[in-house]
Amino acid sequence: MPHRLLRHPDHQNLPLLSFCLFLWLAIAITAMPARVAAADRDFDSVIANAQGQTVFFNAWGGDDKINAYIDWAGGQLSDRFGIKLVHVKLSDTGAAVSRILAEKAAGRDSGGSIDLLWVNGENFAAMKRYALLQPAPWVEGLPNWRYTDAVALPALKLDFAEPTDGLESPWGRAQLVFAYDSNITPQPPRNATELASYIKANPGRFTYPLPPDFVGLSFLKQLLLELTADSAPLYAPVSDADFDKVTAPLWAWLDDAGPQLWRGGRTYPANYPALRQLLADGEIDIAMAFNPADASAAIARGELRRSIRTYIHEGGTLANVHFLAIPFNAAAPDAARVVANFMLSPEAQIRKADPRIWGDPTVLAPHRLSAADRTALDALRRGVATLGAADLART
Known part of the structure; x- marks a missing residue:
């Protein structure tokens, strides 16, 4: 990391x-x-x-x-x-x-x-x-x-x-968005805590690209931002001495939800197109991309079902240039x-x-x-x- x-x-x-x-x-x-x-x-x-x-x-x-x-x-x-x-x-x-x-x-x-x-x-x-x-x-x-x-x-x-x-x-410009099938998951989880509960209630139906993939890394940053009471240290260089303390909420979340990920968390998609394909194949319920138009473009190309929609977490999501x-x-x-x-x-x-x-x-x-x-x-x-x-x- x-x-x-x-x-x-x-x-x-x-x-x-x-x-x-x-x-x-x-x-x-x-x-x-x-x-x-x-x-x-x-x-x-x-x-x-x-x-x-x-x-x-x-x-x-x-x-x-x-x-x-x-x-x-x-x-x-x-x-x-x-x-x-x-x-x-x-x-x-x-x-x-x-x-x-x-x-x-x-x-x-x-x-x-x-x-x-x-x-x-x-x-x-x-x-x-x-x-x-x-x-x-x-x-x-x-x-x-x-x-x-x-x-x-x-x-x-x-x-x-x-x-x-x-x-x-x-x-x-880019922003992290989540994609889901509105016919299958009409009420997707809207924050990190709800997502952990969803994963445990629906084992094998969620995963993310493994870092250093940019989308996977961005997803983990999103979780850490949501799970940390004081986000100020996240916007500053972190020393080896306090890295474990600053990132502890993320590791706790992963320890809790990780075993219930797709394939038991033992393997991960290589990147977000591979993740999107898992959504298209019906292997997972929720995917993510760092492009708000990615799902619409995939629908237009016939790669995703027309019932796919996107959302962001209730407190917002990472965005950048x-x-x-x-x-x-x-x-x-x-x-x-x-x-x-x-x-x-x-x-x-x-x-x-x-x-x-x-x-x-x-x-x-x-x-x-x-x-x-x-x-x-x-x-x-x-x-x-x-x-x-x-x-x-x-x-």
């Missing part, structure tokens, strides 16, 4: 103050297009340098629809920028981080094997701690950063309580920036948010999009099993 466990004047001067504010706003509004144009000109040189380069994009490869989306992006990047995107499919992002660390230890400070990495949480914190990332902030220099709003969505700059410091570019990072020794850093910028574009983000394609929520701010892009985003159908924004807001 990682040691970082997780993861929001006097009245006489008013006329003068008003005038100063007006003047400041006027200057800011006038200067904004000039700054954007200058940033675009600077990025033109990055695009020119990226021509003909290959980007080795290390990203989890356990979901066919995500893989297909990355393939589509690769085609667009090839046609528009002459960049070859190679998807290096991972089962564990930590293995890629370990490879970068090994290259650093070996003195391989350039020409690294990884150009771009899908990352967040503990892996980003580790890369930052060991100086495995591009050293200079680069994200806010991306032309498509203008479509985000980090004030409205602070998680764009905070990765599981770790400041991103411009070292990773937001790619999508996932990112793209460039290692310190990337062989094609300019091309990696072009890829990250394209992935942040309204076109790529709207396509990614479509449940028929991936269903991964956008990190862009709708009020900063063009009218046409807002219309396209609003036109996306939520899906029969996808919770509304009001329900998902309980994080």
Whole structure:
């Protein structure tokens, strides 16, 4: 288990103050297009340098629809920028981080094997701690950063309580949701305590992906958050001395419910697509995913029954943003920036948010999009099993 466990004047001067504010706003509004144009000109040189380069994009490869989306992006990047995107499919992002660390230890400070990495949480914190990332902030220099709003969505700059410091570019949003068959389980458990009771009353009908799988790890974090009276220590580094004390409620829950899990808790599905398949096959009653649209997308593809619905626990569930990072020794850093910028574009983000394609929520701010892009985003159908924004807001 990682040691970082997780993861929001006097009245006489008013006329003068008003005038100063007006003047400041006027200057800011006038200067904004000039700054954007200058940033675009600077990025033109990055695009020119990226021509003909290959980007080795290390990203989890356990979901066919995500893989297909990355393939589509690769085609667009090839046609528009002459960049070859190679998807290096991972089962564990930590293995890629370990490879970068090994290259650093070996003195391989350039020409690294990884150009771009899908990352967040503990892996980003580790890369930052060991100086495995591009050293200079680069994200806010991306032309498509203008479509985000980090004030409205602070998680764009905070990765599981770790400041991103411009070292990773937001790619999508996620939240832990549970899926169930409404015809079989009309009243699913709504908190960790109810879930333990459900498991013991229905032996063999629940399981989760075993860590280091991200969804399985997120589920355990969710349990710990719910079971801990004081959650403050969970948002801070934990020492070896107090790790057992802080995590004791989780181990007690697992000791209590574990023997009644699917296959007696002796084996676990490898990842959440495998977990979803168990739900589809009727072997378990409840599955989980870190994508609110996953069940709807699976229903649309004919992989889950139409009676499947989703829910979150009554106190809310974990939610975060996932990112793209460039290692310190990337062989094609300019091309990696072009890829990250394209992935942040309204076109790529709207396509990614479509449940028929991936269903991964956008990190862009709708009020900063063009009218046409807002219309396209609003036109996306939520899906029969996808919770509304009001329900998902309980994080």
